[in-house]
């Protein structure tokens with residue numbers, strides 16, 4: 126039990142940690158918005174689709190750089206353009222801009238914040254009687270101890286590293302072959318080459334490229350005939366779009382979610398597009414937590430960062446974005462099926478090292494053949510994805 130003096134100390138630490146945490150996130154968002162790459166000549170964008178080039182021109186206009194092109198960064202380490210850009214120097218620039226965020230100096234640098242957060246965490250753990258912050262943080266997780274975490278990582282890491290080395294060897298072989306065929310000097314695989322040559326190896330191995338798939342993965346179709354369809358098959362859920370509720374952004378759609386017996390289970394908010402004010406990645410949020418005590422039904426949202434297409438163009442997803450949509454909906458299901466008395470324990474308020482379980486399971490429906498066949502339809506003529514391509518998708522989804 127803490128003395129009054131220690132309680133006061135803990136309160137101060139928690140307050141400072143909360144402040145630093147908020148500042149950290151604000152810096153991350155400000156830095157990603159400030160870290161775009163300007164391209165003068167459209168030739169440098171070789172490899173991008175017409176849609177991607179149009180988006181880059183629009184992004185430049187939005188920054189008053191008319192006539193130029195802007196590659197805006199997503200708030201992830203990898204950047205989608207790296208898959209397609211043939212200009213290696215530009216790939217390097219994008220990658221380096223991406224990974225230097227937060228630690229390159231300047232007003233949004235988080236280095237000092239991280240150092241202060243770690244100091245405070247170590248002090249907090251000591252105050253609470255733990256040898257370190259990892260032990261303190263894991264006390265109420267399913268893993269329980271740092272030893273258990275390290276034992277599991279010790280099992281995973283050798284297999285993961287072996288896989289990565291095998292993939293790197295495949296990529297290097299592709300580079301060597303291509304450079305030789307073009308009569309150009311070879312080079313060593315670098316991080317900014319990984320996505321680009323992965324896509325080439327994938328094309329060679331499975332004989333298709335991402336751009337062949339995208340027309341079959343229109344966003345609303347993936348959501349309604351893929352994600353919702355799977356939830357209908359698995360749990361008997363049904364969904365009805367609502368247009369009468371006020372939303373915080375025009376791009377947001379809202380659905381009533383009905384349980385198998387027809388009663389209302391939840392409201393689902395779908396917010397797919399990247400915006401300058403939005404934090405990166407994809408996540409689920411419960412705006413109203415289910416609670417037997419208050420009688421509240423859950424209102425849950427999925428927030429994604431899919432690049433918004435130019436006006437009038439359809440939103441066509443990559444395979445990665447399709448699986449992310451399924452994944453995040455697994456978290457949404459976790460929140461919607463919550464059945465507890467106290468809102469404190471509602472939905473995804475479970476140990477952090479369990480919380481990815483429902484989402485990982487839901488993600489597996491994306492390439493389940495009957496589900497995939499139900500949503501993989503061409504956005505222009507609704508034609509089904511050709512069986513051969515469908516099979517390649519399933520095979521290639523196990524690749525990289």
Ligand SMILES: [Zn+2]
Nearest residue numbers: 452456481484
């Ligand atoms: Zn997740």
